[in-house]
Amino acid sequence: MVNTTDFFSQxxxxxxxxxxxxxxxxxxxLLQEVLMQxxxxxxxxxxxxxxxxxxxGTVREALSENLVEAWRQGREEVEDYSYFPKxxxxxxxxxxxxxxxxxxGALGVSRDDREGRDAQFERNFRFFDAPxxxxxxxxxxxxxxGYMDLGMMLYGLMLAAQAKGLSTCAVGAMASFPNxxxxxxxxxxxxxxxxGMALGYADPDAPVNQTTTARCSLDEYFKVMG
Ligand SMILES: Cc1cc2nc3c(=O)[nH]c(=O)nc-3n(C[C@H](O)[C@H](O)[C@H](O)COP(=O)(O)O)c2cc1C
Numbered sequence: 001m002v003n004t005t006d007f008f009s010q011x012x013x014x015x016x017x018x019x020x021x022x023x024x025x026x027x028x029x030l031l032q033e034v035l036m037q038x039x040x041x042x043x044x045x046x047x048x049x050x051x052x053x054x055x056x057g058t059v060r061e062a063l064s065e066n067l068v069e070a071w072r073q074g075r076e077e078v079e080d081y082s083y084f085p086k087x088x089x090x091x092x093x094x095x096x097x098x099x100x101x102x103x104x105g106a107l108g109v110s111r112d113d114r115e116g117r118d119a120q121f122e123r124n125f126r127f128f129d130a131p132x133x134x135x136x137x138x139x140x141x142x143x144x145x146g147y148m149d150l151g152m153m154l155y156g157l158m159l160a161a162q163a164k165g166l167s168t169c170a171v172g173a174m175a176s177f178p179n180x181x182x183x184x185x186x187x188x189x190x191x192x193x194x195x196g197m198a199l200g201y202a203d204p205d206a207p208v209n210q211t212t213t214a215r216c217s218l219d220e221y222f223k224v225m226g
Contacts, residue, residue, distance in 0.1 A: 011162045011163055015158055015167075018128075018167035018168065018169050018200075018209055019103075019120075019169055019198075019211070020129075020206030020209050021129060021131060021167070021198070021200035022200065023131065024131065024200070024201045025131050026166065026199065026200055031199070033160075034157060034160045034161050034199075035052065035157070037160035038153050038154070038157035041152040041155075041156040042152060043152070044145050047146070047149065048149070048153075049142050049150055050136060050149070050150040050194065053134065053135040053137065053185060054132065054133070054134055055133050055134070055135055055185070056133075059184070059185070063185070064125050066183075066184055067181070070180050071122065071125060071176070071177070077178060077179050080140075080175065080192035083172065083175065095216070098214065099213050102211050104117060106211040107207055108207065120208070121173070124171050124174070125173065127171065127196055127198040128169060128171075128198045130169075130198035130199055131199070132198070132199040133196065133197075133198060134198075135185065135193065136150070136154065136194040136196065137191045137192060137193055137194060138150055138191075138192045139190060139192065140191070140192055141190075142192075147194070150194060154197070161199055166200060167199070167201065167202040168197060168199045169197070169198045170195050171195055171197065171198060173196075174195055175193055175195055178192070
């Protein structure tokens with residue numbers, strides 16, 4: 001029998017958000033295997049909220065062009081759901097800054113290099129040129145529980161991909177332009193845009209993929225009472 005504890009530990013420890021990919025294609029069969037495994041995630045009342053759209057070819061190109069254009073123009077849309085606490089508490093702000101420093105540090109982009117930071121940010125809207133680009137949606141009406149369920153599925157997807165030698169990066173930046181995405185993909189207003197997902201084979205030589213983030217200590221989020 002497979003020692004699942006160790007196997008999980010290997011996967012969870014090896015997974016990183018990957019922001020540069022080889023052009024090696026991912027076969028439809030392999031992608032489907034990953035998706036089928038992600039579907040095994042639990043959800044409240046087994047509602048299995050959310051859906052994934054694989055954007056390809058000219059649809060993907062047009063979507064990325066329009067997203068980049070919207071972002072360059074500084075267009076502001078009302079997002080379908082709120083993400084960060086406003087205002088951001090100091091502890092969380094410190095974690096956010098550390099993650100940004102890890103990313104830009106790996107790239108050698110300094111704090112005041114606006115152009116360098118913008119160039120990296122723009123790559124969000126191109127799914128970091130990953131061979132597979134997914135848009136994650138959820139039907140209007142779900143509360144926070146739906147997002148919790150969907151998050152489990154997405155982590156399942158990341159680890160299922162990792163187990164097959166693939167890498168991923170969630171792209172929350174996509175949620176800034178839900179109308180651009182809906183218009184490009186012909187989606188109803190009731191289809192909420194949650195995030196994007198890049199998937200493919202990591203480019204091991206890309207400096208951006210040397211980004212490493214830390215986690216808070218166990219006692220910061222785990223307490224024993226009684
Ligand atoms: C829901 C979600 C949205 C994210 N959105 C972005 C994004 O828009 N751009 C980006 O570069 N990274 C994004 N990330 C990656 C996080 O920055 C990353 O998970 C975090 O810094 C921890 O690093 P790790 O994934 O390498 O462990 C996102 C991650 C999650 C889970």
